[in-house]
Amino acid sequence: MKKFLITCSTLLATSVSLPAFAEDPLGDWTGLIEGQIRLNIFFTKTQAGQYEVAIVSPDDGNETVKADKVEAGENFIRFSIAKHNSNYEAKWDETQKAWLGTWTQGQQAKLKLTRLDAKALAAQVKKRPQEEAIAKSPRNYSSTDVSFQNAKAKISLAGTLTLPQGKGPFTAVVLVHGSGPNDRDETIFDHKLFLVLADHLSTQGIAVLRYDKRGIAASKGDYKSATTFDFADDAQAAVDYLRTRSEINQDKLGMIGHSEGGLIAPMLAANDPKLKFIVLMAGPGVRTDALLLEQGRLLGLANGESQTEVDKTQKVFREAYAIINSGADDKTISEQLKAHFDQAEKNGDLAKGAGAKHLSRLERPWNRTFIKYDPAPTLAKVTQATLVLNGELDLQVPAKMNLDGIRVSMKANKNVVIKELPKLNHLFQTATTGSSAEYGKIDETLSPIALDAMSGWILQQ
Structure with missing residues (x-):
């Protein structure tokens, strides 16, 4: 079963008054979707006697989302979140002392809710030892909030x-995030990847600039309308800013890009010969439509989908990506995608209502642009020293597929080091399966093996 996303801004809750019934839902409840994604459900009561519901997923960002409709009857509960097209409906089972029901959000999954006591809730608090150590330990480097301009987009980032301590000038890097509305720390499931990476590098004597994506946190601009090429312009603005700083050794200025950032770093390197080096952390090496299909296949299987379910999904999206890559205008593509998803629902290849959700996502400028991109021509133009890292268990940018693609595209560059790091996932955590369901459950934010590989190589450049 694919991961159910619950993260977003809080929704206002309304509810109806409840009659008396055998089991009062008032209080805290918890359960697992398909045995993987934990949901904590909090029933509270207003002064008027109406029930409200708040939902938190410790495994999916830990954001609080409130239901906008709550219903209950004798041994029966139902609540829904319209913005996410999701709902839960359950009946009380006295024998199991649990609510037994179905969570629906595009797909359906069984969800059993049992009482959540204070001790169990405290045990769910995520441990982030690397971030905790950074907060507690004295630093041998300075940390300063800065802002800089993307003159092309007329926005401030x-x-x-x-x-590092000392006079300098220092070897320096710009950190470029993966896809999604990432802040400067690239915070994912309470892991602050770029905070941990910046701390390690600066402790080793390397200056680091990390920044909020446009439209996110303290950066200006419109995130929703931006494409990979817009984010590349922002990354170039970050590089240009470091070129104004006297503390930076301009002959040893490079970039580290994670995931989508691994597409962006070669774009800048190919057009900016003064950039000294780049590091690709799980950077794509094949056409992005092919990458997304393989990513979907691997994550689907890892998250419990049957081979039949995966095959259906692959067929639906292979054809959808072909429509996007057809060369037709945007209006025609949207019309064809709608017809395609409608037919997929009729055929049973998609759950009812799922087509509209997929269509909305694929109409975003970022998705349209990303699905059309082939990194090979750009990688072939890169002449700078390049370190390429992939985790053996990466299911989002699978190692073999993408490392092989990078090897072929960069064969003319004699200063490329390619490493597949054992037991690491897409976030470069030490993992068991590589499934995205593990990300939030793993205490480690960034493997020391990956950290040392990057700092050691950079200091040699």
């Missing part, structure tokens, strides 16, 4: 510059 905000970030943090860490500078």
Whole structure:
């Protein structure tokens, strides 16, 4: 079963008054969707005696979302979140002392809710030892909030510059995020990847600039309308800003890009010969439509989908991506995608109502642009020293597929180091399966093996 996303801004809750019934839902409840994604459900009561529901997923960002409709009867509960097209409906089972029901959000999954006591809730608090150590330990580097301009887009971007102790000038890197509305720390499931990476690098004597994506946190601009190429312009603005700083060794200025950032770093390197080096952390090496299909296949299987379910999904999206890559205008593509998803629902290849959700996502400028991109021509133009890292268990940018693609595209560059790191996932955590369901459950934010591989190589450049 694919991961059910619950993260977003809080929704206002309304409810109806409840009659008396055998089991009062008032209080805290918890359960697992398909045995993987934990949901904590909190029933509270207003002064008027109406029930409200708040939902938190410790495994999916830990954001609080409130239901906008709550119903209950004798041994029966139902609540829904319209914005997410999701709902839960359950009946009380006295024998199991649990609500037994179905969570629906595009797909359906069984969800059993049992009482959540204070001790169990405390045990769910995520441990982030690397971030905790950074907060507690003295630093041998300075950390300063900065802002810089993307003159092309006429927006101001905000970030943090860490500078090692000493006079300098220092070897320096710009950190470029993966896809999604990432802040300067690339916070994912309470893991602050770029905070941990910047701390390690600056402790080793490397200056680091990390920044909020446009439209996110303290950065200006419109995130929703931006494409990979717009984010590349922002990354170039970050590089240009470091070129104004006297503390930076301009002959040793490079970039580290994670995931989508691994597409962006070669774009800048190919057009900016003064950039000294790049590091690709899980950077794509094949056409992005092919990458997304393989990503969907691997994650689907890892998250419990049957081979039949995966095959149906692959067929639906292979054809959808072909429509996007057809060369037709945007209006025609949207019309064809709608017809395609409607037919997929009729055929049973998609759950009822799922087509509209997929259509909305694929109409975003970022998705349209990303699905059409082939990194090979750009990678072939890169002449700078390049370190390419992939985790053996990466299911989002699978190692073999993408490392092989990078090897072929960069064969003319004699200063490329390619490493597949054992037991690491897409976030470069030490993992068991590589499934995205593990990300939030793993205490480690970034493997020391990956950290040492990057700092050691960079200091040699």
